[in-house]
Amino acid sequence: DQQVKQNSPSLSVQEGRISILNCDYTNSMFDYFLWYKKYPAEGPTFLISISSIKDKNEDGRFTVFLNKSAKHLSLHIVPSQPGDSAVYFCAARYAGGTSYGKLTFGQGTILTVHP
């Protein structure tokens, strides 16, 4: 049972346009959400996060939106740049139990930004 899902395996966007990556979750006990970016032959790199008490967090070109009622979050990249081409993972932190900092990851979405 996959609790964090990224239903789009890939996304192709023109340079300068907006990239929107989506993520859905099923567990209402998740209280913190993160986005990671991964280049080939490297580990995932933390990008941006949002607490469940907020609905938006912005950092430069990156904005994460959280819709708790829909159990949905999205990452917006504006404007998209060729260097943004990578695999993007969303992750969620479980608030309960003794699982210190345990994160559950989605399958990832491959973003390709064309010049």
Place this chain on the structure above:
Amino acid sequence: ETGVTQTPRHLVMGMTNKKSLKCEQHLGHNAMYWYKQSAKKPLELMFVYNFKEQTENNSVPSRFSPECPNSSHLFLHLHTLQPEDSALYLCASSLTSGMVYEQYFGPGTRLTVT
């Protein structure tokens, strides 16, 4: 060295071999993690250590044996692996206090079991 380092970066081993993966973090974190990433699958959490104590074992087969001698070092000892264990093994670290939950990853070890 900065961040999270992992050695070796690539490893090929036979099913009867014994090898170890090493992870070191230079971030002052107290928690360390092992993840497995297989092709087209989400990252799978394997083990969690918090202040050297194992707090999570995600039903990992005993042919994978973790060791955490201190908060900065984490090992994954491997023996009698199967070909389906071939994957990218990622180490991560984080703080577990305050409101900071970001995990920082190493570059991974690409393991091939022949």
